[in-house]
Amino acid sequence: EDQVTQSPEALRLQEGESSSLNCSYTVSGLRGLFWYRQDPGKGPEFLFTLYSAGEEKEKERLKATLTKKESFLHITAPKPEDSATYLCAAPLSGNTPLVFGKGTRLSVIA
Amino acid sequence: DGGITQSPKYLFRKEGQNVTLSCEQNLNHDAMYWYRQDPGQGLRLIYYSQIVNDFQKGDIAEGYSVSREKKESFPLTVTSAQKNPTAFYLCASSVTGIGNTIYFGEGSWLTVV
Numbered sequence: 510e511d512q513v514t515q516s517p518e519a520l521r522l523q524e525g526e527s528s529s530l531n532c533s534y535t536v537s538g539l540r541g542l543f544w545y546r547q548d549p550g551k552g553p554e555f556l557f558t559l560y561s562a563g564e565e566k567e568k569e570r571l572k573a574t575l576t577k578k579e580s581f582l583h584i585t586a587p588k589p590e591d592s593a594t595y596l597c598a599a600p601l602s603g604n605t606p607l608v609f610g611k612g613t614r615l616s617v618i619a
Numbered sequence: 620d621g622g623i624t625q626s627p628k629y630l631f632r633k634e635g636q637n638v639t640l641s642c643e644q645n646l647n648h649d650a651m652y653w654y655r656q657d658p659g660q661g662l663r664l665i666y667y668s669q670i671v672n673d674f675q676k677g678d679i680a681e682g683y684s685v686s687r688e689k690k691e692s693f694p695l696t697v698t699s700a701q702k703n704p705t706a707f708y709l710c711a712s713s714v715t716g717i718g719n720t721i722y723f724g725e726g727s728w729l730t731v732v
Contacts, residue, residue, distance in 0.1 A: 545723075550707075550728075552725045555720055555721075558720055609661040609662040611661040
């Protein structure tokens, strides 16, 4: 069954402590892997789209990478303002809209 | 500024009532979507529309209804048949339907009282 799975569910980091969030997918014929950031009580904010294995995209302290089975969101030297829930999503097989993982709730402590 | 506007931000519903959540976009996007988010859960698709006067059910359409009479508007009605409507509702849009980046509104909180 096609699906999108994120791990860990929650991650607590000290300021400056780099780490990675994982998004694994089982989709035949991937047509994009999407990353979003969501602050409490707000709508998700688009970060990146990756389309092919080996592709990488960066934005400030965030870098997203893609392999044939998973995507990573690397956070380098995080700051407290990076605290949020990070969501990944992909359109599954067939002609369907984005399906979202449950997210990783990131807390960065000063 | 271009964007997606959802209203109201907070809504309270009594048992047995229907309520309608508004979603308007001025991005000239063809496709629009409604997702539901429960605490600690991911987003689940309720309905989507790729073109005016046409829409499709998502994974959890039971107890909800939509209309798409205008390109810029996609209202969601939560009917009394939806037994557990308390949730955070998100409207989104994209240039075209599948495989394109979708952009979200700020969300609407619905609480049953």
